Amino acid sequence: MGLDKRNLYRFPWSLNDNPIAWLEVTDICNIHCEGCYRQYMTGHKTLEQVKEEVLLFKRWRNPDNVSIAGGEPLIYPHIVDLVAFIAENGIKPIILTNGVALKPELLRELKQAGLAGFTMHVDSHQNRPGWQGKSEAEHNELRQHYADMIHEVGGLYVVFNSTVYPSTFHEIPDVLRWGQANIDRVHGLVFITYRTTTTSDHVALAGGEREVDLGKLSYVREDFSEKFITSPDVYDLLRQTCPEYDAAGYLGGTIQHDSFKWLAGAVIGSKQEIYGAIGKKTMEVAQAGHHFVRGTYLAYLSEAKIGRKVFLMSPWDKTVRGAAGRWLREVARHPGRLFQPIYVQSVGIIQAPDLLPDGRVDMCDSCPDITIYDGKFINSCRMDEYRLYGGFLTVTEREAERGGSN
Ligand code: SF4
Numbered sequence: 585m586g587l588d589k590r591n592l593y594r595f596p597w598s599l600n601d602n603p604i605a606w607l608e609v610t611d612i613c614n615i616h617c618e619g620c621y622r623q624y625m626t627g628h629k630t631l632e633q634v635k636e637e638v639l640l641f642k643r644w645r646n647p648d649n650v651s652i653a654g655g656e657p658l659i660y661p662h663i664v665d666l667v668a669f670i671a672e673n674g675i676k677p678i679i680l681t682n683g684v685a686l687k688p689e690l691l692r693e694l695k696q697a698g699l700a701g702f703t704m705h706v707d708s709h710q711n712r713p714g715w716q717g718k719s720e721a722e723h724n725e726l727r728q729h730y731a732d733m734i735h736e737v738g739g740l741y742v743v744f745n746s747t748v749y750p751s752t753f754h755e756i757p758d759v760l761r762w763g764q765a766n767i768d769r770v771h772g773l774v775f776i777t778y779r780t781t782t783t784s785d786h787v788a789l790a791g792g793e794r795e796v797d798l799g800k801l802s803y804v805r806e807d808f809s810e811k812f813i814t815s816p817d818v819y820d821l822l823r824q825t826c827p828e829y830d831a832a833g834y835l836g837g838t839i840q841h842d843s844f845k846w847l848a849g850a851v852i853g854s855k856q857e858i859y860g861a862i863g864k865k866t867m868e869v870a871q872a873g874h875h876f877v878r879g880t881y882l883a884y885l886s887e888a889k890i891g892r893k894v895f896l897m898s899p900w901d902k903t904v905r906g907a908a909g910r911w912l913r914e915v916a917r918h919p920g921r922l923f924q925p926i927y928v929q930s931v932g933i934i935q936a937p938d939l940l941p942d943g944r945v946d947m948c949d950s951c952p953d954i955t956i957y958d959g960k961f962i963n964s965c966r967m968d969e970y971r972l973y974g975g976f977l978t979v980t981e982r983e984a985e986r987g988g989s990n
Contacts, residue, residue, distance in 0.1 A: 671698025860907025
């Protein structure tokens with residue numbers, strides 16, 4: 585069945601009440617990912633500056649977690665103090681990292697400081713020394729290394745992100761299967777569809793009139809003729825690979841009514857088998873319930889085996905009911921499975937901004953990854969336009985600029 589927004593829960597997140605605060609502590613990185621949208625311009629922020637940003641988020645964003653991003657946050661010299669400061673403010677600190685600088689000693693220090701978890705970004709277009717030219721399946725060895733290291737310390741949430749390029753789209757099943765085989769230690773997987781703009785096909789105006797060099801932005805390429813992957817493409821492939829998976833919630837676009845910018849769901853399973861997924865009702869109860877009890881919406885589950893408690897949603901959620909039925913049939917066949925742990929693993933898809941032919945950009949509605957620039961909230965994926973040109977650019981196709989003539 586195709587995606588239908590009526591069958592999905594629209595996340596209730598907004599600009600001022602959003603579970604995620606995206607805090608950038610540095611624009612320096614130790615590798616160079618093809619899909620990265622941040623370039624080196626200023627270096628590390630001071631600890632005082634990032635603490636102020638945390639407090640600004642706390643006041644105006646009502647976050648459940650602060651996603652500490654960059655650049656690469658693990659090379660930020662005050663990372664442990666920052667994690668402690670965020671935790672002391674009653675917010676879950678999550679680090680988004682490529683993992684290169686992650687070592688067991690640092691991991692323990694961060695956990696002691698109050699870290700809630702990691703989002704590890706691993707994919708085959710990151711130009712990691714020693715990993716160039718390797719497939720996504722081969723990168724599972726690296727994912728395994730980080731998942732095991734974090735699991736050994738215990739008590740931390742970990743989700744694995746990867747950017748999906750047209751050339752790696754067909755490798756998504758390898759990542760999904762790996763994640764599901766590690767459902768006891770991997771709490772989520774996120775697939776982010778790659779986007780770029782091209783200098784050969786586009787012209788850019790700052791302030792609506794001054795033409796600027798689009799090529800100065802790190803996320804712009806000279807040429808790109810491949811067809812972009814969409815969230816529904818990824819969703820279909822995930823369903824082909826694991827028919828038990830389903831999406832439960834979404835965020836649409838800011839312009840196009842039929843965009844699926846964020847799609848999120850979660851599978852229910854054991855180390856042996858995936859039994860099914862959560863549905864929109866469970867997602868709604870998780871969001872509204874968390875807000876009622878804790879006062880914030882929810883983006884990351886804390887490290888906990890929700891386990892079979894999720895089956896309590898069966899009377900209201902037919903998707904969960906299906907999973908519970910499948911689990912019971914398995915238990916009837918193999919009674920030992922009654923005592924085996926059950927896990928819930930989130931699976932998300934993000935479709936990055938789409939440049940429309942008229943120059944407008946379809947962004948994620950209620951953008952969860954808004955960051956702070958000069959005291960203002962700015963979508964992190966386009967902040968470098970502000971840093972270089974003082975505001976969002978207007979980008980149009982060269983043909984349109986020439987009135988369609990050759
Ligand atoms: S609009 Fe927001 S959530 Fe969407 S890709 Fe950009 S920063 Fe991320």
